[in-house]
Amino acid sequence: MSLASTDFTITAENSQGTISTTFRLSSTFSQWIDGAFMKASNSDIADYYGNAVAIDGDTLVVGAYLESSNQTTITNGTTASTDNSADSSGAVYVYRRSGEGWVQEAYIKAPNAEAFDFFGYTVAVSGDTIVVGAYLEGSNQTMITNGNTASADNTSPASGAVYVFRRTGTTWRQEAYLKASNAEASDYFGYSLAISGN
16 A cells, blocks of 8 residues: 555455555545556556555556566556566556546666566655666666666676656656665665655
8 A cells, every 4th residue: 555645545456467546535534535446558467566556646656566578668658568578577657647537657667677577566756756676686786877777687686676767747767777885696675665855
């Protein structure tokens, strides 16, 4: 569950993955109003869509850490890849409130997406910034890379990584790829995360 101001999001698993419902407290603060039912635009069995959710203002972020497309880019808009050749690489879906409803604003994949990275296992949002954890990502890098790239090296299994994305207008771009300065195999960096402000 994720809570922000007068909104909260609940996820519930079923055989087709996970669905999210967002509720809003009425302006009189006397009752909760059912908000929206969401499902991934490329929904597939056992993607674990909704395992991680975060909401801030009019932005809702949903992780699906077992989503399996091999895409390595951000799709700004309402579509998502239906390819399933990178098992459990993971994905993140970004929604923006439009009036009383929600629309998908972006489908985000890691630029170094590979099988079993678990990108989207953890998500957080603050304003126009999203952070995403991929705790099984396996590069041996030990520094921060600013920009839209990430290491393709896999010699440090499950060292983990965190990705930072920023929105300008309605367009999302990767801003940074974070690795621990002492990254080692099985560190699980990104297993838990949070963000506040910019």
